[in-house]
Amino acid sequence: MSMTYYTLGNSGLRVSRLALGTMTFGTEWGWGADRETARAMFDAFVGAGGNFFDTADLYTGGTAETWLGEFIAERGLRDKAVIATKFTFNSEPGNPNGGGNGRKNIMRAVDASLKRLGTDYIDLYLMHVWDRLTPAEEVLRTLDDLVRAGKVRHVGLSDVPAWYAGRAQAIAELRGYEPVSALQLEYSLAERTIEHEFVPLATRHGAGIMVWSPLASGLLSGKYRPTQAGNAGRLDGFRNTTHPGFQKFSDRNWAIVAELEKVAAEVGRSMAQVALNWVTTQPGVATVILGATKLAQLQDNLGALDFSIAPELRKRLDSVSSAPAPFPHSYFGPEIQVRVAGGTVTGDKPSGYSLPVLVEGEAVSISSN
Structure with a gap:
């Protein structure tokens, strides 16, 4: 494949259309890739022209950041690699300031991530999730201080309400802080809610969308069917969980899977490639994060940009995955x-x-x- 690059939002930072997610680097969560497999996926991604790597301080207890930093150092790629990592989650039970988005935790978290990554700067530092408490003013001022100190190059937000993201960008513009260059959000044929608020916000106010879970936690990969009981994939293990990211089994989503299978057969590509191609070419999307546990999965995913979906087939995917617009968009x-x-x-x-x-x-x- 021939990798292409977009600038991230209104920044001058060039990132590959596909990013390598590292939440699967390590087996501490009971699933994921061992070190040898993680390195093989890293090498395959770099070999395909990928330069954008997404991680977080809490992924596999810090293993993801550590391995990523080591893989980059081993190949001498720090100047070429674009590293995105995140803060918010608490790894110290009993310590109320060991997580969240307050200044105290951000300053602690950035130094810990720098140490694990083995680098002296982070290309993109993101707030991982809204804590429902910390004012946007405090977050943006702290992130701007980190940029001025040289520890961070660009900043972004993940999993926040649209009003919060809009306020943050307005604060940055008004006060001359480092602007929000990226919004990391869930987006797929099965989860299109961001189209109502976030896509217009991102395209009009200079923030590139980084897509997570483009295959709906594997639902769109072709490994799941509604009549199958005991699927071996990750989603089956979360059938009874309340975690919102894994609530994918529904009549609507099974209809999407069925239509996706038909379109993929007509295109002559895997279901995963078609689903990835669809989301990567949607408005406002700067990059799509790939998360795999096996090298073969990643290699298949890397072929997602080598073709185009015909307009009539794309219309079928749009139709089966559409949902009524919520108020006030209705x-x-x-x-x-x-x-x-x-x-x-x-x-x-x-x-x-x-x-x-x-x-x-x-x-x-x-x-x-």
């Missing part, structure tokens, strides 16, 4: 807009739209998009 349709515009036809400005203005008597054009 209120923004054509009937309301016609009333807003007094019956006239309005729409978005076409690409390249500009208005003539006069500068010292000469007509010039300025972009008004």
Whole structure:
């Protein structure tokens, strides 16, 4: 395959369209890859042109960061590698400040991650999840301090409400802090909720979307069927859990799986490749995180950008995975807009739209998009 690169949001940081997720580096959670397999996946990803690596301080108890740092160092790739890691989760039971998004924990967490990664800077540092407590002002000021100190290059947010992300970006713009360059969010054919708020926010305010769980925790990989009992995959082990990331078995999702299987057969590609191709080419998406436990899985995933999905097939995937727009988005349709515009036809400005203005008597054009 020929890897391509996008700049992350409005930053100048170039990242590969596919990123290597390391949540599976280590077997501490009862599933995942051993060191030899993790290194093989790392090498395959680098060999395919990938430069973007996603990890977190709590992944497999710190093993993921440690192994990633060692693999990068062994091959002398630090200047080429783009490392993203995250903070929030608490690894010290009984210590209320051992997690969360307050300044005290962020300052502790960044130094611990730097040590495990064996580096003196992090390319992208993300808040892992909203703690429902810490003001965005405190988070953004602390992250900006880390950028000014040289410990961090760019900052981002993962798993936050859209209003919080919007406020954070506005604070950064108003106060001259390092802006939010990335939003890491769940997105797939089975989980399209971000299209209503986050995609418009990201595209209009300069944050590239980093997709996690593009295969819906494996549901879209082809290994699960509604009539199968006792699937060997990770989702089956979480059938009775309340963890939101693993609640994937539903009639709607089985319909998506069935249609995806048909489309994949027509395209001549694996179900995983088609699902990844669909999400990677959606608006606002800068990169898609691949998470595999076997080298063969990763190798298959790396072929997701080598083809295009025909418009009519894409329409079928869009249709089967669509869901009713929630309020207030259900209120923004054509009937309301016609009333807003007094019956006239309005729409978005076409690409390249500009208005003539006069500068010292000469007509010039300025972009008004």
